[in-house]
Amino acid sequence: MARRAPSVLFGGATTALASAVLVIVSAIAVVLTIDALPSIRRFGLEFWSGTVWDPVTQDFGALPFIWGTLYSSCLAIILAAPIALGSAVFIAEFAPPWLGQPLVFLIELLAAIPSIVYGLWGIFVLVPDIRRLELALPDALRQSPFFSGPPLGLGLLSAALLLAIMVIPFTASVAREVLRAVPLAQREAAYALGATPFEAVRAALHYARSGIAGAVMLGLGRALGETMAVAMVIGNTPKISLSIVQPQYTMAAVIANEFTEAAQPLYLSALVEIGLVLFAVTLVINALSRLLIWSMTR
Amino acid sequence: MRAGVALLTTCALTAATLAAAQTVRVTGAGATFPYPIYSKWFAEYGRLHREVEIDYQSIGSGGGIRQVTNRTVFFGATDSPMTDEQLRAAGGRLLHVPMALGAVVPAYHVPGAGELTFSGDVLARIFLGQIARWNDAAISALNPGVRLPATAITVVHRADGSGTTYVWTEYLSKQSAEFRRMVGVNAAVRWPAGVGARGNEGVAGLVQQIPGAIAYVELNYAIHGKIAYGRVLNGGGERVKASVESMTAAALSGAATMPPDFRLSITDAPGKGTYPISSFTWLLLYEEPKDKVRGRAMVEFVRWALTAGQGYCADLGYAPLPDHIVKLALAAVDRIKTS
Numbered sequence: 001m002a003r004r005a006p007s008v009l010f011g012g013a014t015t016a017l018a019s020a021v022l023v024i025v026s027a028i029a030v031v032l033t034i035d036a037l038p039s040i041r042r043f044g045l046e047f048w049s050g051t052v053w054d055p056v057t058q059d060f061g062a063l064p065f066i067w068g069t070l071y072s073s074c075l076a077i078i079l080a081a082p083i084a085l086g087s088a089v090f091i092a093e094f095a096p097p098w099l100g101q102p103l104v105f106l107i108e109l110l111a112a113i114p115s116i117v118y119g120l121w122g123i124f125v126l127v128p129d130i131r132r133l134e135l136a137l138p139d140a141l142r143q144s145p146f147f148s149g150p151p152l153g154l155g156l157l158s159a160a161l162l163l164a165i166m167v168i169p170f171t172a173s174v175a176r177e178v179l180r181a182v183p184l185a186q187r188e189a190a191y192a193l194g195a196t197p198f199e200a201v202r203a204a205l206h207y208a209r210s211g212i213a214g215a216v217m218l219g220l221g222r223a224l225g226e227t228m229a230v231a232m233v234i235g236n237t238p239k240i241s242l243s244i245v246q247p248q249y250t251m252a253a254v255i256a257n258e259f260t261e262a263a264q265p266l267y268l269s270a271l272v273e274i275g276l277v278l279f280a281v282t283l284v285i286n287a288l289s290r291l292l293i294w295s296m297t298r
Numbered sequence: 299m300r301a302g303v304a305l306l307t308t309c310a311l312t313a314a315t316l317a318a319a320q321t322v323r324v325t326g327a328g329a330t331f332p333y334p335i336y337s338k339w340f341a342e343y344g345r346l347h348r349e350v351e352i353d354y355q356s357i358g359s360g361g362g363i364r365q366v367t368n369r370t371v372f373f374g375a376t377d378s379p380m381t382d383e384q385l386r387a388a389g390g391r392l393l394h395v396p397m398a399l400g401a402v403v404p405a406y407h408v409p410g411a412g413e414l415t416f417s418g419d420v421l422a423r424i425f426l427g428q429i430a431r432w433n434d435a436a437i438s439a440l441n442p443g444v445r446l447p448a449t450a451i452t453v454v455h456r457a458d459g460s461g462t463t464y465v466w467t468e469y470l471s472k473q474s475a476e477f478r479r480m481v482g483v484n485a486a487v488r489w490p491a492g493v494g495a496r497g498n499e500g501v502a503g504l505v506q507q508i509p510g511a512i513a514y515v516e517l518n519y520a521i522h523g524k525i526a527y528g529r530v531l532n533g534g535g536e537r538v539k540a541s542v543e544s545m546t547a548a549a550l551s552g553a554a555t556m557p558p559d560f561r562l563s564i565t566d567a568p569g570k571g572t573y574p575i576s577s578f579t580w581l582l583l584y585e586e587p588k589d590k591v592r593g594r595a596m597v598e599f600v601r602w603a604l605t606a607g608q609g610y611c612a613d614l615g616y617a618p619l620p621d622h623i624v625k626l627a628l629a630a631v632d633r634i635k636t637s
Contacts, residue, residue, distance in 0.1 A: 052488070053488060054487070054488040055459075055484050055485075055486045055487060055488070056481065056482035056483070056484045056487050056488065057482070057488075123500070123503055123504075124503070127507070128507055131507075131508075150450060150452065152452060152493055152508065153507070153508070154493050154495075154504070231457065231496055232495075232496055232500065235493040235494060236457035236493065236494030236495070236496075237489075237492075237493055237494060247493045247494070253457075256458075257457045257458040257459070257486075257494075257496065258458065258459050258486050259361075259459075260357045260358030260360060260361040260458070260459060261358040261359060261360035261361065261458070261459020261460060261485040261486055262360055262459065262486075263359075263360035263363050263364060263384065263485070268364075
């Protein structure tokens with residue numbers, strides 16, 4: 001009987017710690033909502049669909065920021081996922097240890113670089129290159145809605161490329177560990193049936209598909225919340241546009257840019273509500289990814 | 299022996315306590331525009347008075363006003379004078395003490411153009427997105443003899459809220475009714491044209507990169523970043539470049555109408571040789587500080603900064619206050635009740 005006490009204690013402690021996470025998340029939601037109340041009362045649901053952001057006339061709408069956040073993050077994950085998954089497959093399935101270990105180290109190094117450094121690199125290296133690329137675009141492409149606009153270098157494309165580099169290590173590391181967790185018996189069975197290496201990898205990918213979807217979603221979540229690097233290269237212009245060469249804006253960036261100078265109570269409250277919207281959007285994306293993973297493993 | 303050790307320990311402890319009690323730590327927060335001169339002042343003053351430590355966070359004028367109103371910091375600093383409403387919200391009488399003069403300049407990147415002149419009206423139309431090319435007739439008319447290219451104009455503005463933006467939009471609103479109506483005056487506004495960059499350094503970096511770019515930056519960023527910046531037509535029709543002399547002229551001309559609370563805009567100041575986009579930068583201090591020790595330390599510092607400290611201004615791209623205004627500011631600081 002006495003021997004059971006520590007395990008009860010341990011169980012209780014872990015329950016308490018786990019609920020602490022829940023308490024923190026709820027506390028964030030509650031505090032954001034309270035501080036956003038003046039703005040919620042003033043604008044209601046129009047806050048979500050409003051396209052004007054004018055601190056002078058105190059008119060605030062979040063749609064351009066929501067658009068910019070989702071557009072840049074989705075584009076980033078589309079660019080990052082093939083590279084991240086390709087490197088994960090190579091390291092987990094094909095690379096000899098002398099090559100695999102340094103590769104793992106290099107990919108994880110990407111995650112250790114502070115985002116302000118990415119931002120500076122973006123401004124001084126990536127943006128000028130993107131500008132050159134935009135100048136070289138054929139006129140036929142410029143006519144399309146995806147590439148219209150002056151060649152500034154700053155804009156959605158630069159932000160998405162930077163974000164892609166930043167999320168690769170997260171997606172790659174998780175995908176690699178998931179692939180390594182595929183039982184050896186799976187692979188041996190595939191080879192025993194005469195599968196080529198490609199077919200064996202495909203079988204392993206299929207086995208690990210829910211974990212890989214989770215890895216991609218982790219990358220997307222990271223991209224949604226990234227602030228400083230994006231604020232430095234996206235051009236900070238609240239505009240809803242399909243064009244990837246035009247400057248746009250994200251929710252995290254506008255909070256970082258305008259919070260310190262927001263002297264009027266309604267303005268401050270609107271910025272807090274942007275934070276609340278970002279919180280809600282992240283929650284919805286996470287829920288959707290859970291749903292996706294669940295439907296895959298069912 | 300034991301008693302000796304005990305005595306020594308007591309002495310050491312007492313000395314440590316005394317030293318700790320003598321060090322006065324004052325915290326402040328606010329404007330980024332005067333940060334270079336403030337940090338120079340705090341460092342130099344700290345060397346002269348080791349017992350005083352002033353810690354300043356350059357979080358922006360709006361943040362400074364918010365924090366000093368909530369009394370989470372002892373003093374604030376701002377480039378845009380507080381509104382009457384904001385002053386009422388503060389839990390006591392807040393003084394604006396002018397500390398130095400700054401200038402905002404139109405910085406541009408037009409290959410081969412040399413030094414250009416702008417007028418307030420032309421700048422307003424450029425920043426409204428109405429003048430699209432460098433060889434526009436309005437710009438050419440101000441710059442006879444300069445061959446301007448047909449390059450498209452790219453407007454670069456601050457994305458982060460900033461006192462620099464406040465001074466710039468305040469000037470353009472005085473010059474153009476349309477600008478006042480469409481954009482208005484604030485530390486952050488809704489720009490109809492261009493791209494936003496973070497901080498003076500971010501704006502300066504983009505101007506250097508993009509041929510055809512125009513932006514507004516604080517004078518010392520244009521000087522240290524080696525970016526071309528233009529002359530601006532003042533009210534008297536002179537083409538004035540931002541400098542210590544032209545900022546001082548603007549302050550002197552404005553000081554004729556200096557209100558007792560120092561909340562005075564000196565953009566578009568009348569008179570000879572005035573640079574029209576000049577501004578004071580202010581410290582915000584409570585007239586009746588709750589902590590008298592800190593209050594005394596801060597008053598001593600402000601007295602020093604307004605006299606000996608003014609010598610550091612010019613090297614950092616600011617102008618020292620004219621003597622006349624220093625006298626007024628010192629008299630105002632004397633009103634702070636520190637005992």
